[in-house]
Amino acid sequence: MRRRHLLATAPALLAAACTAPAPAPPAIAVFFTADSASLDGEAAEVVRRAAAAARGGTGPVTVLGFAGPAGGVAYNRALSEARAQHVADMLIANGVARERVRIVPRGPVPFEAMATESRRVEIRIGG
Template identity: 50%
Template sequence: MRRRAFAILPVALVAACAADPRELVGQPPRMVFFEADSTELDEPARAVLANAARLARRHPDVPVQVLGFAGPAGGAAFNQALSRRRADYVAEQLVAAGVPRARITVTGRGPVAFDAVPVESRRVEVIIGYP
């Protein structure tokens, strides 16, 4: 009879190997906001992206969606392009933080009206896992 060898790993090491994908269920998208006609991120937005990148690295088998939005002012064609540039910039930041580019899907959703607070239209959403 052949014996099989096995190792007992410390719990912390096992946890670092693969995270439970159930932690992603019901997670809201991570959102970063932009000034009008801008693709620049402030420090709080960079912190949100760093957090999103850590979560994405903990779940190496799930996709990452980056959705860009723009406000309604300035015309549809301009805002479509701006939303894509914002999403591309956020995707670049995630890649720089260690998320493989092959896992990231980037979409510019274009202009959206948001009645309450205009800045909420000027955003990028990062969705980790399956929506």
């Protein structure tokens, strides 16, 4: 009896496994100095290359802003949003359609392997 039940549910389990969500697209990271939402020349070039890659598509371009944990939470939330907004504005200025760009400020996050890794924006093209 139990075997029959398992065989009956196998197609449903297989269908559920086949409709699992697709993995998130790889992120393009842009790094900032402490307490700054400005890009240096190298970071600006990363954004220009990301814009060139995004221009050929039609899917969303998600811009996630991060800040490190040092300082106040409200300050770091605002900083993460300012960083994301600056990168989004550069993407749009470099030819990415405004309606495709979505800003997601993530606020302060714990320091990662290096403190600079927490001071970043991630650009996800197509997701």
